[in-house]
Amino acid sequence: MHDLVLQTVAKLIIPFIQLFGFYIIFFGHLSPGGGFAGGTIVASSFILYALAYDVQAGFKRMPRLASKWLESMGALLFVLVGFAGVAMGGSYLANHTGLLDLGEAGTLISGGFIPLLTLAVGVKVASTIISLLYHLLEEKTNV
Amino acid sequence: MLTALNVMMLVFLVVCAVVVARSNDLLSAVIMFAAYSLVMAIVWQQLEAPDLALTEAAMGAGVTTILLLVVISKTRRTEE
Numbered sequence: 001m002h003d004l005v006l007q008t009v010a011k012l013i014i015p016f017i018q019l020f021g022f023y024i025i026f027f028g029h030l031s032p033g034g035g036f037a038g039g040t041i042v043a044s045s046f047i048l049y050a051l052a053y054d055v056q057a058g059f060k061r062m063p064r065l066a067s068k069w070l071e072s073m074g075a076l077l078f079v080l081v082g083f084a085g086v087a088m089g090g091s092y093l094a095n096h097t098g099l100l101d102l103g104e105a106g107t108l109i110s111g112g113f114i115p116l117l118t119l120a121v122g123v124k125v126a127s128t129i130i131s132l133l134y135h136l137l138e139e140k141t142n143v
Numbered sequence: 144m145l146t147a148l149n150v151m152m153l154v155f156l157v158v159c160a161v162v163v164a165r166s167n168d169l170l171s172a173v174i175m176f177a178a179y180s181l182v183m184a185i186v187w188q189q190l191e192a193p194d195l196a197l198t199e200a201a202m203g204a205g206v207t208t209i210l211l212l213v214v215i216s217k218t219r220r221t222e223e
Contacts, residue, residue, distance in 0.1 A: 037201050041201050137213060
């Protein structure tokens with residue numbers, strides 16, 4: 001399947017989709033959205049690429065091993081950041097222990113490690129959806 | 144004005160849901176479901192739940208539609 005219009009438009013629009021997705025992720029503690037919505041948007045850009053070109057071309061951009069590792073690393077980062085609160089003497093996911101500066105409410109660098117948690121959720125959701133759709137796309141039809 | 148828009152969207156949602164449930168053509172059902180999700184996102188926004196609206200637009204109209212379309216392309220288009 002080689003559609004010139006589809007491929008050109010996909011190539012043009014994918015950077016903007018990814019920029020918007022990362023904007024949603026990094027502003028998750030300030031505005032609506034967050035890890036889940038932003039990760040879904042980032043994943044949809046990869047899915048668009050794989051649909052417009054080829055699943056094999058998609059694997060070149062996001063190899064199977066990379067999405068597998070990113071998926072595990074996202075979950076692991078969330079758990080480890082949670083234990084950082086315990087290590088600083090608070091409860092699990094405690095944010096007031098002064099590990100990261102809480103900053104001024106309403107600015108981008110604020111909220112302690114909440115942006116880190118949002119990023120972890122975003123990476124996890126994006127790689128999960130990407131690997132889910134890639135598995136479906138590369139499966140042979142047997143009907 | 145806004146009330147009329149809300150009523151129109153809610154009626155559209157009901158019609159969409161009935162069409163999705165009664166359609167024998169699975170492709171048209173999926174497309175109607177995407178339209179349902181998109182209008183539902185606007186309804187969430189009208190209900191002052193922008194977080195849900197964003198997730199509904201990305202998940203319902205985007206990923207679920209692609210997922211179901213891929214499944215249809217692997218299997219049959221019509222329901223028996």
